[in-house]
Amino acid sequence: MGLIAANPDVARRGIRLRQSGQEVIEILAAKKIHSTWVVPGGVDEPLTAWLPEAKESIDKTLTFWKREMDCHQAEARVFGNFPSLFMGLVTPDGGLEHYDGKIRFVDATGTIGEMPLRVELVAADGTVLDTVGRG
Secondary structure: OHHHHHOHHHHHHHHHHHHHHHHHHHHHHOOOOOOOOEEOOEEOOOOOOOOHHHHHHHHHHHHHHHHHHHHHHHHHHHOOOOOOOEEEEEOOOOOEOOOOOEEEEEOOOOOEEOOOOEEEEEOOOOOEEEEEEOO
């Protein structure tokens, strides 16, 4: 919501660019959702037409963000900069799994575990709000 207030033109262009992408998919694939036109590695027919409005929006947005990036260096250094756990499914030999498999956790130091011994939910002020597990 802050982008809409600070720069409504960029917000409108972003929304319109997404809409343009959906229109391209609908034109080429006959429907916007669950089309068979998109296949792994690309599409099954070449995209020969370019939407001038979409290209203009991309160019203007890139110009805007390149100019704005310098204004937000302090936020960029700390945004998302905190230790975290990562979780995924793995096969018995540690490969990627999408459906069955063991749940594997990796902590911020790269330590791998099948189950963390102790996970704490900590508030910004350092107060432990909740604890799960042993330890």
